[in-house]
Amino acid sequence: QEDDFKKVISHAKEYGYVFQSSEIYDGLSAVYDYAQNGAELKKNIREYWWKAMVQLNDNIVGLDSAIFMHPTVWKASGHVDAFNDPLIDNKDSKKRYRADVLVEDYTAKIEAKIDKEVTKAEKRFGNAFDKKQFLETNPRVVGYQEQINTILKRLGKSLENEDLVDVKNLIEELEIACPLSGSRNWTDVKQFNLMFGTKLGASADSAMDLYLRPETAQGIFVNFLNVQKTGRMKIPFGIAQVGKAFRNEIVARQFIFRQREFEQMEMQFFIRPGSQKEWYETWKEKRMAWHLSLGLGAENYRFHDHEKLAHYADAAADIEFKFPFGFKELEGIHSRTDFDLGSHEKFSGKKLQYFDPELNESYVPYVVETSIGLDRMFLAVFSNSLVEEELDNNTTRTVLKLPAVLAPMKAAVLPLVKKDGLPELAQEIIDDLKWDFNVVYDEKDAVGRRYRRQDANGTPFCITVDHQSLEDKTVTIRHRDTMEQQRVAIADVKAIIHKEVDM
Ligand code: ATP
Structure with missing residues (x-):
């Protein structure tokens, strides 16, 4: 297990996914940078989440609130006393x-x-x-x-x-x-x-103590009424956001699993008091379905219902994933009651109530939250996808079997040789494809080695341009997972890729 995990970490570095922060200064513990491929994979996971949560739900809208917030927010949320x-x-x-x-x-x-x-x-x-x-x-x-x-x-x-x-x-x-x-x-x-403190303002006596937010959720709570009114939202409705959060973790280990600076994808769903059980179950199911849609294997997920509840919750469960170091929390689903909005009402002195036209009454809504770490999701996808395969001819290959929708590069275009006009035709194909997908050009080494490189990089398709391509405008398209190759018309390549990689 430990060896598997070491392989994951070194593969992430070798293929430009994740680097230690400030590496030339010997690194900063539990802080990481996402490199050329990592940034793309992360972006694709973020978009996959955003599409499922915001775009496909007409009663969920997005938000991008600031990292800095008024310090009283963290008193009201309970973080000053209980985090x-x-x-x-x-x-x-x-x-x-x-x-x-x-x-x-x-x-x-x-x-x-x-x-x-x-x-x-x-x-x-x-x-x-x-x-x-x-x-x-x-x-x-x-x-x-x-x-x-x-x-x-x-x-x-x-x-x-x-x-x-x-x-x-x-x-x-x-x-x-x-x-x-x-x-x-x-x-x-x-x-x-666990909160990181900092100061706003220059002079010692007027400076204000601030915190870097330890979760993105509070930005949603304090904007609840603004969004509800301007978006004319009717309960039940949700607000979703993705953003950085900071925690001064003491035991920061296990690579990007537990970092001091990380990204959360959170959604707060505002509901009528009394309906929380039903919505809690609904969101547990919906979130699990989202995970399963990526095809990483149902056996790698399980629910863990909490007996010990945080100060804000009346029910809570984790979706745990089988990481290389065992089953661990990937996402939390929490029934937060009216704790947060109620507390912000008290601390701010402002009413945070919703007028329910069907009931003809006002109330502080209850909240069911789904909260997933983007970096943890990255690790789940990446570690699960990295496999060593025995091939028929007694060799092995390393493949990063990322779900095609999440892969950083969707296709590599490879001229069989570096002459006879093949590079030029390859470039023409790239110029057409790059408006739709990330594509990469590779002409170095024998084509077999180039295939292996793209396998290890997680690229789902290799498009090879050979001499026949010049004559009949066809290429071969090789599939990463099956290694099967088909001869197809250049004009059809785009549609073939779209079919596999579109969200
Ligand atoms: P843990 O018990 O692992 O510390 P938590 O229960 O404190 O996590 P939450 O506060 O529920 O986590 O945060 C929601 C999600 O944010 C977690 O499910 C996880 O995916 C992610 N997360 C939390 N802390 C970190 C961290 N230090 N690094 C990376 N992701 C994190």
């Missing part, structure tokens, strides 16, 4: 951990034991092996699973009750039961606020 991570230091190693993540590391160790049992049983039973049944009935596996559930339940309860002493106790017990850090010398658990 904390529980931290614990190991006195021997001087390493700092997020207490909840550390506990998850212990449960991951137990999960690894389950995986081992599965592999063993798979070998023993061969084709007759029924994994689902095994997981449900094997006493050892069931025991491990119960152990995990008990640990997580206890963690959830202690965090909810702010019982930080018990969180420390739990870690100490776990370290004895399944040693992980190799040291039992811990400090107490302390709460640490």
Whole structure:
């Protein structure tokens, strides 16, 4: 698993997807830059989301609010008081951990034991092996699973009750039961606020303390009435936005999974009080359907319903994805009640109510939110797509099987040789295609090597121009995943690509 993940990270660098920020200065921890291909992939994921959420729903509109907001916003939202991570230091190693993540590391160790049992049983039973049944009935596996559930339940309860002493106790017990850090010398658990602070204004006494927003949602809440009125929106309706968010994450690791600066794609859906259960279920389903539409494999997703709820929620679930390091949160769906709008009413003294013409009454709407990290989605797509394939002739190829709609480059145009007018014809084809798609020209090396390069880059089509092309205006078009080649008229190329890559 770890090796797979290393491959993902080095492939992302080698093919111009993701670089460490400020690399020439030895990098900045947990901050990343998206390179020539990464920027395109990210843009395509953003557009895929925006199209599904805004363009295809006539009751959802977009917003692009500022990163800086009035500081009272973060008091009202609860972030000043409650946006904390529980931290614990190991006195021997001087390493700092997020207490909840550390506990998850212990449960991951137990999960690894389950995986081992599965592999063993798979070998023993061969084709007759029924994994689902095994997981449900094997006493050892069931025991491990119960152990995990008990640990997580206890963690959830202690965090909810702010019982930080018990969180420390739990870690100490776990370290004895399944040693992980190799040291039992811990400090107490302390709460640490995750917001980045900065100052607005130049002079010391007039400067105002600001925060970089830790989520995009609040920009939607404070604009709720402006958008509702000017857009003449009727409940139920949604406001969607994509933008940067910042969190001073302590345990920032796992590549772009957990960064200090990242992008969120959030949608707040405003509804009648009392209808939240129904809309919560609807959005859980709709969001899962969106994920499945990309074809990364249904077995790689699962819901995780929260028992421990944030201060603003009356129901919450994660859509978890099978990353190279296991199932982890990719998206959250939260029933936020009227917490945010109600709180902004109190703090601002302005009414944030909606007049419902059907009920003939005013109320503070309830909210169901869908919130997904763009960078996490990038990692999900990228890691899932990277495969090593054994070929018939005993060689292997590395292919980045990105969904064609998301691929940065849709086609590469390759003249078979660098002479006889083939480059010129290739260029003509590019000049026609580039109005519709990103296309790339490549004339270096043997054509087989060029195919491999495009496979590894995730380009769904290679269009090869040869001598026959000059005579009959046809080319070969090679499909990345099947490696099949067809001879087609140059005039048909555009339509063939459109069919596969259009959103
Ligand atoms: P986690 O438990 O992993 O810290 P969270 O529950 O705090 O995440 P939310 O506040 O619900 O996350 O944010 C919504 C989404 O934003 C998450 O599902 C995730 O995809 C993304 N996200 C949150 N924090 C980060 C981060 N530090 N880096 C990248 N993406 C993030």
